[in-house]
Amino acid sequence: MWTLLKEDWKTYQRPLLAQGFWALQIHRFGTGRLRFRSKLIRVPWGIVLQLLIKMSEILFGIYLGKDARIGRRFRIEHFGTIIVHNRAIIGDDVTIRQGVTIGMRSVERALEAPVIGSRVEIGAGAKILGNVRVGDDSAIGANAVVLQDVPPHSLAVGVPAIIKPRRGAGTPAEAAALG
Helix, strand or coil: CHHHHHHHHHHCCCHHHCHHHHHHHHHHHHHHHHHCCCHHHHHHHHHHHHHHHHHHHHHHCEEECCCCEECCCCEECCCCCEEECCCCEECCCCEECCCCEEECCCHHHCCCCCEECCCCEECCCCEEECCCEECCCCEECCCCEECCCECCCEEEECCCCEEEECCCCCCHHHHHHHC
């Protein structure tokens, strides 16, 4: 747990002022409850967690589902209306920006959630919806709506997203797509 805190601290340049850092720490605090089997510990911990999650939503505009699996060095670049589904899985070294939704596609399939690989960049306003997988080293462009799987080393742009090969991280065209 302390190792994750140290990594999160280093990931954010100014962690004390970064709302994403605090929302992530609330999430990490919540995952700590899973180490205990006793209801005497888990139930009160869960109640405190629900209050903290609601506080994060109100103060920061960030909702990280309490059962979402979030990898190491996860970074929220900007705060504001960020939603991560309760069953989402997010790999290591993922960066998301403001207005991102990683969630369900329809109420009929409420339990289906995206799986995001490692080293993925998600642009501002992007929506990744339903039972989709985003491969490692991919990028999702700003305001893209991803409804299908994105292979590793790909770029998804548009509404609905069109999948293109990713030429290289940090190219000017890719930076423009990410917003």
